[in-house]
Amino acid sequence: MNILVLGGGGREHAIAWALAKSPRTDALYVAPGNGGTASIARNVPGLDAEDGRAVLAFAEEHAIDLVVIGPEAPLVAGVADVLREAGIAVFGPDAQGAQLEGSKTFSKRFMDANDIPTARYGSFTEQEPALAYVRELGAPVVVKADGLAAGKGVVVAETVEDAEEAVRECFEGAFGEAGSTVVVEECLTGPECSILAFVSGGKAHCMATAQDHKRAFDGDRGPNTGGMGVYSPVPIVMPDELAVMHEVMEKAAEATAREFDNDYRGVLYGGFMLTPEGPKVLEFNARFGDPETQVVLPRLEADLVDILLAAAEGRPDDIDLRWSEQxxxxxxxxxxxxxxxxxxxxxxxxxxxxxxxxxxxxxxxxxxxxxxxxxxxxxxxxxxxxxxxxxxxxxxxxxxxxxxxxxxxxxxxxxxxxxxxxxxxxxxx
Structure with missing residues (x-):
């Protein structure tokens, strides 16, 4: 098979590394790629991964059999829609499904509609009502830019004053269009943990648990980052908590098949808080996590090409996951x-x-x-x-x-x- 991976970060290197191990992989391309992917695949630095027509043209010219979309931006931009319409197998949800990550308001409403445990919230398009809700909830409180902000649009405010400042920054353009709508949430307490699932046909095949470290410095100090380290599995997750997390992911997958116009075919990332009341969803993402992928895929003992192609072609019952105990x-x-x-x-x-x-x-x-x-x-x-x-x-x-x-x-x-x-x-x- 000829395979194209869209993206250029550590997540995409890990995906390409796992795909390259498969005997089914012939030509492997990564757009744009990086210094590491260049050693196992052909980098395509000139291809705009968010331009569906450009990606389709490349795929047709190079007889691509499977496209794997790494980052969230091409998903939200509808690249998967363009490819599927042309009959090319693609691993990654369409633009509607990607709104689970592309819009925090969309995601929260999805959770509410499907009885998925999450934090209380309010969504606002004007500053004053958002500020009023901050004061109603009190500190600590979480302020989120509604749209994609490269992992930088979330502030966990320890004081009402800090939360108000975060709201003002959003509405004053700190995150561009992503901050034109602001979500204000109650602050949940407990350890964070994520679980990713391969989703297709309304079914979720859960991967191993992972726990990221988002703060820049030791002791969970400093600003939030895209992730400074991660491990898998997560030893602090109790069996009953893991069972709840699996149930939530399965319920969410079933809902995508019921509520979305097209079948959700890709990764659904569940970010959880292990609260005293049980696991609650902090966020859904519509793609492989970064850096979670870098510890999950090395523990995968099944052929990733088989898995991604089965999901892309709507064959969820053909997905077989096996994990190393390391x-x-x-x-x-x-x-x-x-x-x-x-x-x-x-x-x-x-x-x-x-x-x-x-x-x-x-x-x-x-x-x-x-x-x-x-x-x-x-x-x-x-x-x-x-x-x-x-x-x-x-x-x-x-x-x-x-x-x-x-x-x-x-x-x-x-x-x-x-x-x-x-x-x-x-x-x-």
Missing amino acids: WAVCVVLASEGYPGAYEKGKVILGVEEAEELDGVTVFHAGTARNADDELVTAGGRVLNVVALGDTFDEAREKAYEACDLINFEGKQYRTDIGKKAAAGRSAWE
Whole structure:
């Protein structure tokens, strides 16, 4: 098969890596790709992944059998719609289904309509009613830009004043059109956890649990980021909580088949809070998580091509998932200054040495090749260092051993990925 992956981050490198292992994969393309995908696939830097017609033209010219859409923006832009209409198998929901991520208001209403446990909320298109609702809920409170904001449009405000400022920033254009509608939510308490599911034909095939670390610095301090590290499975999730999470994902998948015009065929990402009242949904995303994918796919023992094609073709009963019992830990190496301003073009050394360690894989997120063919930094999150181990501690130690072998100017990373979970559920109390 000829396969095209849309996207250029660590998630897409992990997807391409898993696809490349399949005997069914012939030609593999990644658009735009990065310095890591270039070693296992052909990068297509000139293809606009959000332009459905351009993607279709490329797919027809290169006899693409399956398109896998990584990021949310092409999904919301309707790229999957264009491809499906032309008869090309595509893994990723259409534009309507992608609104589960593209609009927090749409997603919240979907949850309400289908009795999915979530936080109380209000959705507002004007500033004053939003401010009034903030005061009604009181602090702490969560303020969200309704649309896509590259993971930056959510503020967990500890005071009413901070929440009011966040509301004003949204309506004053801090997030562009994404902030023209604002969602204000009650602040749930407890550990966060995510579970992804392959969805097709109204059925959900749940993947392994994962837990991201969104804050920039050790001890969950600093600004939110796209994710500084993650592990799978999540040891603090109790069996009864996992059962509820699976039920929620199955209920959501059934609802997509019932409520949406077209079959939802792609990943449904459930972001949960493990509250004292039980798991509640913080958000749904319409694609593979980043960096969750980087620890989930290395534990997948089934053929990813078979899975994605079955979902894309509406054959959910043909999806067969098998998981390794090993633990996976990912540490993100970022550019100095991330998630704020950062410099690019710093030469990266030691990746090959890190990957010589047993069970270590380095997925590239923000890398490129310079004129001298040197690997250089090209983004905020630069590398995802992933280690597999027979125990949680072994995987953590191996990941950090690999991190020590990789160097570039301004290398920044958290030293406590997984530490809190290793201490047990009481660490959140």
